[in-house]
Amino acid sequence: MLSVKVIVARTAGKVALETIELDERKLPDTHILVKTRYSAISAGTECAWISGNSNNPGQKFPFYPGYSAVGEVVQIGKDVKNFAVGDSVIVPRGGHRSYTMTPVTPVWTGAYKLSDSRINLKDAALTHIASFPMLGVRKLKIQLGESVMIAGLGILGQIALQAAKYSGAAPLLGCDFSPERRELALKLGADAVFDPQEPDFIEKIRAATNGKGVSAVVEVTGKAVALKQALGYTAKMGRISLLGCTRVPDCPIDFYRDVHLPGITLIGAHTSNRPANESRPGEWSEHDDYDAILKFLASGRFDFASLIHKTPSPADCTQVYDTLLNAPNPPMGIVFDWSLLEAN
Structure with a gap:
């Protein structure tokens, strides 16, 4: 069993880092297990849900924020063909957590392999956002x-x-x-x-x-x-x-x-x-946009480093979200560095 650290809001406005147990032996055949390196906060959306905004469809607690991360594949399901242990991957919709089981099918909604070594992983954490x-x-x-x-x-x-x-x-x-x-x-x-x-x-x-x-x-x-x-x-x-x-x-x-x-x-x-799979003029699929974003990062056309103003430990999540929810001028780009948990 893996002890997984996860950020959760159990009631409106109250965020904490908790530990859950994950049985990696039950990894679905079409999934990969990813060790998270960085996860980026999407402040507007996450704060709207954490605060319990009444206009959110299906609003409920506990709420697990986070949907844009990058990490390393540490295990693959038996039907996974195009990923290998050690690959760096973009993880959409995985939450802020130290390990994530994420699908690779359907292809257009799952993890996306990061193959260009010129791209900084911290910048890549912003890809889904x-x-x-x-x-x-x-x-x-x-x-x-x-x-x-x-x-x-x-x-x-x-x-x-x-x-x-x-x-x-x-x-x-x-x-x-x-x-x-x-x-x-x-x-x-x-x-x-x-x-x-x-x-x-x-x-x-x-x-x-x-x-x-x-x-x-x-x-x-x-x-x-x-x-x-x-x-x-x-x-x-x-x-x-x-x-x-x-x-x-x-x-x-x-x-x-x-x-x-x-x-x-x-x-x-x-x-x-957006289109699920086939891109068309004016509307590209999620993974086609990932590909474009990563090309622009690798070539230096996009600057994401200037957008990241803080890289805290997930252990500081309570203070981080309190600032985002209440400060008049909060930091713009915040990316959790999950390696800082290991350092402690």
Whole structure:
């Protein structure tokens, strides 16, 4: 039996590291057993579920957060053909835990082999999370030279910004309350950044786009008020992809005036709606996006290292999540380093 460390919220807002027993002899034939090296926090989604947000479908406790990790294969099921002990793999939906049994079939939902040695494993832990902004950008079908706004410059927004840059966005704009995040966006390729709190915010965006407004927006914040604001600076016949999860409908929107008359297209970009296997223009499968992300990391086009601000031990998870849930300006990218448990 393996003693497995796992992060769990047994009640709303209360996160702890616990130990469970895992019988590795019962590894399913189509699964692999992975020893986790790093697991990345998806702060918006995880905090929404940990806090017990009433708009989450099927919300219940205990809740096991985490769905983007990387680790090493330590055991394979008897029907597994394309993985071997010692392989480094991306593990989606495995939780924050020291060992994970994860499927390799169906191929498009399971573990993904990491074969390029140029990729830092800590950066690779963000791969599954990064597939969300990849979809949000792809759904806009950006044309070379189109103006694009990334609304919200947290970790998803910074990845969306980099993806939009390589999709040909010009000018590439970003907005966020945080001056530090705006500064990082400029470093990662934004042409200009804005503070949504400024009284002339929309006028500045229109000035940056020759008075037209932006052609395409990736709405990352998941805030209804930010979506309403985006409708005010989007050009006629523009598109907005809804990457952030707008769970709380706390801001009324005049759909006739703000959507219907200007011909704006709102595009749902939740990852559950991507193709299972066969990619198509504007919508790639999960594993095809993994492949693209890893190519961009290996070539140096994507910078994930600048997005990771803390690498704590999982033993510190209670404090980490308390900060994410309650601090006014929490760290952006947090990746648990599971080797630190062994060091203690």
